[in-house]
Amino acid sequence: MVQVRREPLADKAAELLLARIRSGEWTLGAKLPGETTLAPQLGVGRSTVREAIRQLAGRGVLASRQGAGVFVTALDVPEDWDAVLRRADIVSVLEARIAIETEAAGLAAERRTPAELRALRRALADRAARRSGLEDHVDADTAFHRAIVVAAHNPILTELFDGFVPRSREAMISMLRLRGTFGSDADHDTHAGLLDAVAAGDARSAAERSRTHLAELKARLS
Template sequence: MTQVRRTPLADQAADLLLDRVRAGEWELGAKLPGETTLAPQLGVGRSTVREAIRQLAGRGVLASRQGAGVFVTALDAPEDWDAVLRRADIEHVLEARAAIEVESAALAARRRTPTALRTIRRALMDRDRQRGAGTDVEAHVDADTAFHRAVVAAAGNPILLDLFDGFTPRSRAAMVDMLRIRGTHGDDADQDVHTLLVDAIAARDADTAATLSRAHLASIVAALS
């Protein structure tokens, strides 16, 4: 049985329950097992199960009947509009990141100093340490942000750096939301793209650096669809 591994636990538990409903584990009108049964199956506490059930009740999938239990009232849920709006905001953030980071990557390749390149490489190593299933989402986002800031700083344009820094709070919140929606973060392919970007900057290959930066951000947008 798949268990919840990431926060927020209630959201993840609700997703797992909805997956089981969609898979046909319980028919329309069927009664769900009690909290004491569901809690160990999901790897969470009973209070988290109750919150997950409340979420699915609000989406019309489940209904709690006083003294009788919890019953399936729909076999699927309409799109969560909160999630739709979050994805739209994430796309806007990624577009803004592209406007800053693609040009910065190209400029960094042309202008980077040995010191700036060492800073970028250290940030890449830190990013590598703060990724994967055992890493907190916020810690991964912070390490990723530090890496991209090092690239922007290497571009040698203080206005681009000011734009990046001013934009960071909103970007951070959007990236955390995105990774929680996705459920995974920092896989090997993702880290490899960042390594290739550093290699392009080190080689002073501005065209490749810009192409890699643009393609990486575009792939994130595509993954949201």
């Protein structure tokens, strides 16, 4: 005789219970109905309800108290710790980028050559053309920002930027995956404005635009 596995049903029952908690049907600290009530509501057996409750207890949403019942201890699943750590790492990367690229942008506005301006315009156009693939877009974005650092004519800043690229690339890809969107027209306009400030020789504006752009990325992760 083949035994029917209850895990998929339990997963579904757990999600249904979680959806009802999220909707406000049960408030924080509320006691859930008993298994005999929940089972027909969820369309599963009592043993599946028990498994669903165990799942949500393991995720910090419910707590079973012996002799008292099952109580709501959170109104949603606490955020995955790995995601928290990923965001913390991305914030550190963005802070380092602010330190390097803000100074580089200001220097680039003062020191860029006509050839470097042409390279920057090509890099911006390439970045705009590569919006369909996430990793492709990050690579084009990195090339644009590197062109600004190179135009600063400070070999130490370029060395810092280049040594930081593998870590920065990984963090930017993770950030955009968390956000789910990238390559918007507004984002392109932000980079075009940075290039305009560099081209105009406005060091203060170039540095401020670079800092503001990266600081806004950081703020969205909080």
